[in-house]
Amino acid sequence: MHSKPIYYEEPYQRTLRAVVTAITEKGVVLDKTICYPEGGGQAGDRGTIAGKPLLDTIKDDEYTIYHQVQDPDFSVGNIVEIVLDWEHRYHYMQMHTAQHVASGLLFHHFGVATVSVHQGERILTIETDQKEIPLSVCYDLEDLVNQSVREAKPVSYEVHTQQSAQALDLRRSIKVESDGVRLVVVDDIDTVACGGLHVANTKEIDLFHYAGQEMIRGHVRLIFTIGAIAREEIRRKERNIEQLGALFSSPVEDLLEIATKAVTQSASDKSALKKCNECLAFLELEKQIAGAPVKVETPVVLWEVENDLSLKAIGKAATSFENLALCAVQQSGEQVFWLIALVGEASTLLNFSKQRQNLLSSIAGKGGGKPPLYQGVGTGEGLILLKTFKDLLV
Ligand SMILES: [Zn+2]
Known part of the structure; x- marks a missing residue:
């Protein structure tokens, strides 16, 4: 067949x-x-x-x-x-040839061996035997491969017997066991046994671009783009940087400094906002307590919380009072977020662990906590939980 x-x-x-x-x-x-x-x-x-x-x-x-x-x-x-699909096939031939050139140069110029290679839809990756490869080496390699493109080196083939192929002591071990070993020879740059398809001349690689590196199995894996795809990727990155520059109203050369400042500022704004939310929650809780009924010296607060207040912040505020029985719910569509605080005397009025099922079953509530705070989420009407809480207080 x-x-x-x-x-x-x-x-x-x-x-x-x-x-x-x-x-x-x-x-x-x-x-x-x-x-x-x-x-x-x-x-x-x-x-x-x-x-x-x-x-x-x-x-x-x-x-x-x-x-x-x-x-x-x-x-x-x-x-x-x-x-x-010629575009697809030709790009693979370009990538494959570029891989031979890059692996050959890595080996002969930099003493770096190739462990494995992969040609993806858009990227070529070479897994090396190194734990670290400085950026300067990656750029030197990029320059050398592009030099071989300008020098238009021929790619040719030789067929050898096992014995004559082994005698050449190639950088990559020969995987086929039979005679008729096909060697691909990229001029004076690289010779290996290979059954893949290549372009006929290194000038057809067109453009070789170093696109980054990552760690795999404890080795550096180098990432490259080739030819028309390389050009596309470089242009896409440039457009992204330009758009970031416009977003930060910054010339591209100052972008890193301006963006770093913006990220630092945002972190400090976030922390200030958290403090504001905590103060606001405390003040709102004080208001709720002022208007709440009292049971055995303990104010009983039932609170439908507006969406702009944080339940977490309310929980934190609740612990600063001496005695407080609080049940707060926050509705978000079908979901209901709940918070129960049993501070001081309140813990003798209601045992959360014992009443957990009674409290939460009406809203299929999940969650828990430890005294004096309990928190979670359920579905349905938060108001039902408020009513159950009130009824269960002794
Ligand atoms: Zn090949």
Whole structure:
């Protein structure tokens, strides 16, 4: 069921007519194909086959290539035309070649080995064997790769026996065990065994951009963007910075300083606002206490709290009184937030733990706390909780 791979001889071929030899659950098999199957960190090809969307290309362990066609309306024996999503394929060829150049330079110039690589939809990542890579090295690498783009270095192939390939002592160990080892040679920069697809010349990488780094498995993973996507990403970041500058009414060069000041100011505003809320809650609670009935020297406050007051702040204020039985609810649509404070004598008038079920069942309330404060959330009418609280006070 093997398809003859045309993509190695003709990596730039975008269309091909082929015969359908099988239609299986895994996908459509053709007698020959230009579609590269997913593998070696490179995505499978997409496009159309007989006008139907080709969503992905995969292979199995026997190297049968499956074309995952959406709703195929052709049969075994039909001749169909493959049309590649060339933008997608070409970007992968650019990224893959850029990865060889970058890994070769990292190894030979900086003594940094490549542990694993991944070519994503928009980014290329190289996991290195290093715990730390200074920014200066990343920018030197970026410059060197872009220099190889300007110098337009040819990418060629050699086929070796296992023995002659092993004798070359390449930077990356050879994964295939058979003879006929395919080596990709990026001029004087890098030679490794590779079954992927590459551009024919480093000038086609177009642009190599260092986009950051992250830690993975204790190693630095470098992130790059390539070609048209790199240009798009750089422009997008520039627009974002410009918009931030406009937001802070600041020239871009002063933006970091102005934004840092704004963040510090906002933190101090937040802390001042918290204090204001606490003062306000205290004053409002005092008002509620002044108008509340008293039971055994304990004011009993039933309070439907406005939404601009914080229950947390009210709870804090409640603890500064000697004796207080407080039940406060705050309605927010179907939700009701509740607060119960049993301060001083109030704890002898109502035992929260014993009455928890009686109090909270009417609002399917959840939550709890420890004396003298209890807090939580429920659903329904907060007023029912206020009434139950009042009835339960001895
Ligand atoms: Zn390769």
